[in-house]
Each structure stands twice: as C-alpha cells, then as structure tokens.
Amino acid sequence: MRTNASLLVTGGAGFIGSAFIRTMLRKSEFTGKILNYDALTYAGDLSFLDGFHEHPRYRFVQGNILNQELVEKLILEEEVDTIVHFAAESHVDRSIASAMPFIETNVKGTLTLLEAARKFPHLHFHHVSTDEVYGSLGESGAFNENSPYRPNSPYAASKAASDHLVRAFAQTYKVSTTISHCSNNYGPCQNKEKFIPLMIHNCLMQKQLPVYGRGANVRDWLYVDDHAEAIWTILKHGKRGQVYDIGGKTELSNIELLQLLIDLMESKRPGNYKSLIRFVQDRPGHDFRYALDTSKIESELNWKPTISLKDGLMRTINWYCKI
Numbered sequence: 001m002r003t004n005a006s007l008l009v010t011g012g013a014g015f016i017g018s019a020f021i022r023t024m025l026r027k028s029e030f031t032g033k034i035l036n037y038d039a040l041t042y043a044g045d046l047s048f049l050d051g052f053h054e055h056p057r058y059r060f061v062q063g064n065i066l067n068q069e070l071v072e073k074l075i076l077e078e079e080v081d082t083i084v085h086f087a088a089e090s091h092v093d094r095s096i097a098s099a100m101p102f103i104e105t106n107v108k109g110t111l112t113l114l115e116a117a118r119k120f121p122h123l124h125f126h127h128v129s130t131d132e133v134y135g136s137l138g139e140s141g142a143f144n145e146n147s148p149y150r151p152n153s154p155y156a157a158s159k160a161a162s163d164h165l166v167r168a169f170a171q172t173y174k175v176s177t178t179i180s181h182c183s184n185n186y187g188p189c190q191n192k193e194k195f196i197p198l199m200i201h202n203c204l205m206q207k208q209l210p211v212y213g214r215g216a217n218v219r220d221w222l223y224v225d226d227h228a229e230a231i232w233t234i235l236k237h238g239k240r241g242q243v244y245d246i247g248g249k250t251e252l253s254n255i256e257l258l259q260l261l262i263d264l265m266e267s268k269r270p271g272n273y274k275s276l277i278r279f280v281q282d283r284p285g286h287d288f289r290y291a292l293d294t295s296k297i298e299s300e301l302n303w304k305p306t307i308s309l310k311d312g313l314m315r316t317i318n319w320y321c322k323i
C-alpha cells in the first residue's frame with residue numbers, strides 16, 4: 001500500500017478502529033486520507049477521536065456496512081484504494097445471549113463489503129479477525145496461520161464465516177485481500193462490558209469484580225496501539241492473499257491478570273480491591289486457552305509488540321481514571 005493511500009476504515013468509532021485511526025493520523029509517514037465509516041452502535045463513540053474531527057485528512061460518515069450502495073458511493077467519492085474492516089459485533093457474551101446480530105453484521109456485513117470491493121479491482125481489502133476462530137488450546141502449544149478453524153462461540157463462528165468469505169472472494173473474484181487474527185486487545189476506549197475496563201471501573205466504583213469460574217482461563221494480551229501498528233505493517237508490506245497472526249506473547253490466566261491490575265490500581269488509588277473479587281458461574285463453552293505463534297509476522301514483516309503488559313495496563317488505568 002502507498003503511504004498516501006485513501007483508506008475506508010469500517011468500525012473506526014470502536015475500540016480498535018479508533019486506535020488505528022489515531023495511530024495513522026499521528027504518523028508523519030502516512031500522508032493519505034481516512035474515511036471512518038461506522039454505524040455508531042452501542043460500541044461506537046466518536047469522542048474516542050476527539051482532537052481528530054477537524055483533521056484535514058479525516059472524514060466521518062455514519063452508515064451501516066450492510067448498505068452497499070452507500071459504501072460504493074463513498075469509495076468513488078473518496079477515491080478509496082484500501083478498506084480496513086474492523087466493524088463487528090464483538091462481545092462473546094452478547095453472542096451467547098443472541099447470535100443473530102452477529103450473523104447480520106459480521107457475516108452479511110462482511111459479505112456486503114466484499115461485494116462492493118469486487119466492483120473496484122484496484123481495491124485492497126484488509127479483514128481484521130480474531131484468534132478465537134481457532135478454538136481452544138490445552139495447557140501447551142500455540143495456534144498459527146495454518147491451524148484449523150474450530151470456533152466455539154457464536155461470535156467466533158461469525159468471525160470464522162467472515163474469514164472464509166474473504167478467502168473465497170480472493171480465490172473466486174481475485175479481490176486483493178489480507179487477513180489478520182489478533183489475540184485479546186486492551187487499552188483506552190474499550191467498552192466497559194469487556195474484562196479489563198469492567199474490572200477498572202468496578203474497582204473505582206467499589207463494586208464486585210466478577211470472574212468466570214475460578215479465573216483459570218488463559219488469554220494472550222496485546223496493547224491496542226501495537227495491534228494498530230501491526231495492521232499498518234501488513235498494509236505496507238504484507239503479501240496479497242496472506243494471513244498473519246498478531247499477538248503479544250503475554251499469556252496470563254484471568255485471575256493472574258486481575259491480580260496484576262489490582263496491584264497497579266492500588267499503587268494509583270489505594271484500596272482493598274482484592275476483597276471485591278467474586279467467582280461467578282462460568283461462561284458456557286468458555287475456551288480454556290488461546291495463544292498465537294507470531295513468528296510469521298515477526299520474521300516476514302519485522303513487526304513485534306513494543307508495549308509491555310505493565311506499561312500498557314498503567315496507561316489503560318490512567319485513561320479510565322481520567323474519564
């Protein structure tokens with residue numbers, strides 16, 4: 001991708017999409033334009049982009065990715081050459097309560113964007129996916145780009161279906177595509193329904209800290225700005241049609257992560273947060289462990305995470321303490 005490309009970013013008012021836009025617009029190397037296309041669901045918040053609304057190379061349009069006509073109109077209007085697709089229903093627990101919105105947005109929405117993209121043969125389509133499509137690991141091992149798909153939640157299944165559509169459009173219609181699977185992200189601007197913001201928020205409010213099961217489930221954590229940099233690296237240097245796994249190589253059980261978070265919270269705002277921990281009934285089909293082998297993106301594209309878990313968590317806590 002050229003450094004002066006015109007990007008259409010879907011879901012740019014969400015947690016990771018907004019971090020990507022902030023990262024890009026701060027970069028002196030990137031001289032192109034960004035069109036943020038977002039439906040502003042409960043998860044979208046334009047205040048995440050405060051300070052950028054008047055940026056001369058940024059524009060926001062409210063719209064649904066299911067609206068193919070509007071997407072095509074905007075591609076023409078802004079001379080878009082790259083779509084970076086973040087928009088999704090993203091919360092596993094919501095998908096367990098009601099799967100249909102996940103099929104609508106994640107599957108039909110991605111299909112709609114691909115249908116639009118294939119009308120413009122110059123376009124590149126980057127699809128942001130998750131490690132959850134690979135399913136769950138035991139105590140050891142790690143997934144890589146060749147691991148079989150074994151999604152266990154309706155969310156993961158909907159993301160898996162969207163990945164397959166991206167691959168199929170590359171094979172069948174020769175759409176230029178890349179896909180990235182990332183592990184758990186954390187950082188500022190994440191919705192309070194997710195683990196880390198919920199825990200910080202509840203500590204601040206002196207509310208209970210609910211932990212599924214005994215907190216033994218293991219996740220790999222990546223600071224959101226590192227994810228944004230990884231996507232930029234893939235856009236610049238990734239090979240068309242390729243898949244890249246992105247991870248932080250920072251595995252912790254949920255209870256270990258919470259203990260670290262509590263220690264950092266206590267260093268900032270003293271309190272007996274540990275006493276607020278409550279173990280609650282486990283999530284149905286809860287994946288035990290995710291881990292990614294990130295050697296492909298490291299060796300082929302020279303990307304590595306740069307922000308340590310402690311540093312990233314402190315930045316996150318500072319952000320939530322300010323709002």
Ligand SMILES: NC(=O)c1ccc[n+]([C@@H]2O[C@H](COP(=O)([O-])OP(=O)(O)OC[C@H]3O[C@@H](n4cnc5c(N)ncnc54)[C@H](O)[C@@H]3O)[C@@H](O)[C@H]2O)c1
Pocket residue numbers: 010011012013014015016017037038039040041042043044045063064065066085086087088089090091105109128129130131159181182183184185186190191
């Ligand atoms: N959060 C993570 O840890 C994580 C990890 C790996 C991959 N991902 C993937 O990264 C992407 C972004 O995740 P996130 O955590 O920022 O999600 P988020 O829920 O914070 O944001 C999603 C954004 O998409 C928008 N959106 C939802 N439905 C839409 C629609 N139909 N049309 C247009 N916009 C719509 C929302 O308004 C919101 O701004 C998702 O595709 C997710 O699957 C997330």
